[in-house]
Amino acid sequence: MHIPDGFINAPTSLAAGAVAAGGVGVSLRRAAQTLQERQAPLAGLVAAYIFAVQMLNFPVAAGTSGHLLGGLLAAVLVGPWAGALCVAVVLLVQALLFADGGLSALGLNIVNMALVTTWGGYAVFLLLRRALPATRASVTAAAGVAGGVSVVLASLAFVVEYAIGGTGGAPVGTVFAAMVGVHTLIGIGEGIITALTVAAVLAVRPDLVYGAADLRTPLVLDVTPGGPAREVS
Amino acid sequence: MRSNLRLFLAGGLLVALGLAMLVSGFASSAPDGLNKVAGDHGIAASAKQHLFENGPLAGYAVKGVGNDRVSTAISGLIGVLVTFGIGLALFALLRAMRSGPGSGKGAAPTRAP
Secondary structure (H helix, E strand, O other), rough: OOOOOOOEEHHHHHHHHHHHHHOOOOOOHHHHHHOOOHHHHHHHHHHHHHHHHHHEEEEEEOOOOEEOOOOHHHHHHHOHHHHHHHHHHHHHHHHHOOOOOOOHHHHHHHHHHHHHHHHHHHHHHHHHHOOOOHHHHHHHHHHHHHHHHHHHHHHHHHHHHHHHHHHOOOOHHHHHHHHHHHHHHHHHHHHHHHHHHHHHHHHHHHOHHHHHHHHOOOOEEEEEEEOOOOOOO | HHHHHHHHHHHHHHHHHHHHOHHHHHHOOOOOOHHHHHHHOHHHHHOOOOOOOOOOOHOOOOOOHHHHHHHHHHHHHHHHHHHHHEEEEEHHHHHHHOOOOOOOOOOOOOOOO
16 A cells, blocks of 8 residues: 555645654654553564565455555554554655655655554554453454454545545546455455454463553562562463 | 563564565565556556665565565565664664653563562
């Protein structure tokens, strides 16, 4: 879903750049406040994993492919603030090193794939978590469904950008129908990959999953006089 | 606990490298959803060339490497390591800012000295 240079006009791209900078700024501040010590290296790994899986285009329909966007996955693993930064790092590396995603469109791409997927997707994830029982299976299911929805949200963000500053001649309604249609299919792939990844991390290190923090066994303090407080697992 | 986390990170990085270097060779080369829609509806014509179109790694291919699989694998290796490095540095920096003077509200001590 990387927008190349030229699809969206300069003023709209510039405005999106400002929105992206603001969103990244907020994420930096909030992540600095909330990121747990053990989650810091995990966030680096999440970024690297998203880069890797974004290389794996899967076929969705005749002559069309899709790949993981990973924003919701990052949000569930390390939280929506650090998650947005993970995807922004991936997009930066892709645009600068691999010529994937236009430089003038970097703001647009950050808005769609780093902000809309993580924050919008995470809101959907939280709603689902509220409706489902507090179990690991629920976390996996909610992540999968929210991951799928996040792709459609990102495609809608593109349609909005196209409606404001699209340079092509296609009517907005046509682009809307085509984008939402194909990204619903891609969203199914996103949901499956997201659910599988979340399930795998939950199986190995459930304590590292931000979106499952409420399922964690509570901290038990050793109250022996003079004994140090420690985590009992 | 700490070595356990290291092990998890090392395992995760290996998985990422395996996906980017080996599985990527089997990825679909069809246009993605956005590019397909752009192609079908005449938007693609307005695309401009990327400034780094002729860069050494442009398009996930290494300039001068003839074998497609090898070229993609090297791109994946470089991309994963660079992304991991930038991510580690960024989040370590954010952590350092948090534990800086006067910040961090009531972080629980979880590590015995």
